[in-house]
Amino acid sequence: MFEGLNMGDMGKMLEEIQKKAKELEEKNESIELTAKSGGGLVKVTANGKGEIIDIEIDDSLLEDKEALQILLISAINDVMKMVEDNKKSAALQMLGGGMNPFAGGQGQ
Incomplete structure (x- = not known):
């Protein structure tokens, strides 16, 4: 199951994932998402x-x-969904950019 698995390469890969995750977190601080209601x-x-x-x-x-309460709840829920979608998209981009350690053997 773990044939050909080089632990040194795994350590480097984990370091790279941690680095990318930190960059992603810093980038997320500067992103602004706005939702409107009413x-x-x-x-x-x-x-x-x-x-x-x-x-x-x-x-x-x-x-x-x-009306204010209803519109405020709606806008907050919408912006929180946008935040979650943004996080999922960023995580998929990170994994899709060669960072997925499980993608190598797929389809071969």
């Missing part, structure tokens, strides 16, 4: 790590607490 009446912005960094609320919603 036709743009509410905007929520998060960074790639999933931290909410800005919320914009149109003044017209300040009189309608229930």
Whole structure:
């Protein structure tokens, strides 16, 4: 099962994966994702790590607490989904870029 497996190469590969993961985390801090709800009446912005960094609320919603709550929840849920999708995409790119140690023997 482990024929031809060089532990030195595995160690180098793990170091490279750790390095790429750290780069990805640093990159995610600078990414900004924005979701809107209510036709743009509410905007929520998060960074790639999933931290909410800005919320914009149109003044017209300040009189309608229930509508504000619904639109805010919607925008937050949307931006969190965007963050998750971004993380999955970045992880797939990292693995697809030759970093997948299990891809070598596929289809041969």
